[in-house]
Amino acid sequence: MAAGDLIEIPARRGKAVRLKKGQRIKMINTHGTQVVDTWAFNADDLHEFMSMEHTRPHIGKFIPAVGDIMYTNKRRPILTFVEDSSPGIHDTIIAACDRYRYKFLGVEGYHDNCTDNLFAGMKELGLTPPEVPSPLNMWMNIPVKPDHSLSFEPTVSKPGDYVVLRAEMDVVMAFSACPQDILPINGVGLKPVEAHFQVLG
């Protein structure tokens, strides 16, 4: 893929891409309803990666916004939120779905899931993540309430909404167009769809 190409994250699938320090990536919520689980790893050492639990104390928030820097598990800047055309509702507190999650939700047999998609996306680049960091769930809408409860709600983004991130080191980014079709996080239609990204150079 060349800089500027519109790359598809196929519905229910994973995809990964390398970015050089300083490059920007535009993540596009093509249909507006899709959650995209997002990871970033230090390209030179996959044991260092974007960490939600390390980022939250540094930005003093549990949802990043334009201008905020995402930190690694070594507390180094890895990505900066440069633009966000959506209402800014994303999630940092929920794990990637996995085979165990769907079993809990009553699914018999295999169900596509973001954890396997992370591995599949990275594998296309010849890489294996050494662990599964808690993802930045772009556009995922998990309201938290004063009584400490949380709920799983549809996205509030619209078709074509995008987020632009800048790489603060050489990174491997991985994405999963979340295949969740039991809970309504990908819209009340329960229909996971494709999303896109574009490396802006």
Place this chain on the structure above:
Amino acid sequence: MAAGDLIEIPARRGKAVRLKKGQRIKMINTHGTQVVDTWAFNADDLHEFMSMEHTRPHIGKFIPAVGDIMYTNKRRPILTFVEDSSPGIHDTIIAACDRYRYKFLGVEGYHDNCTDNLFAGMKELGLTPPEVPSPLNMWMNIPVKPDHSLSFEPTVSKPGDYVVLRAEMDVVMAFSACPQDILPINGVGLKPVEAHFQVLG
């Protein structure tokens, strides 16, 4: 140590203990002001561990309370909250402090930290954690607000407050009496102190 012994988690240090499935542990906030970072690993496979990001969706909350089950990264029950004499303010969203954290906070040279304490505590049992899971920060008071902001506040527990947890599998638990003395999470006196635990059999 025998069941029933009162074990000290020394101020600024780590400690670990093995529990058999069904055993209960009483964690005691001896002085009321101390945050205790808490981890639990499957004793038969340290790659499976208590996971904050996997627990939150299952309990539908970002702070567990009595009756709630903590889940592993394979979404299996690992600990149950059986009793809590404190006001129930704990934290699941902030990473363990580490050498990098104190550098950010302006500390020159080495500072005790919960991440190193995890390794030191486990090492006393001849074990090495394969990664550093996001901890259950017992008694840590991190209010989150509707604008998505969070802050670092003193504990609201009183001397002698305790939490009782039951092991749902054979586990290795690790604790760190958090050495944070720059932010007031361990009380406005900025004085990290010891805490205790007791295996109840």
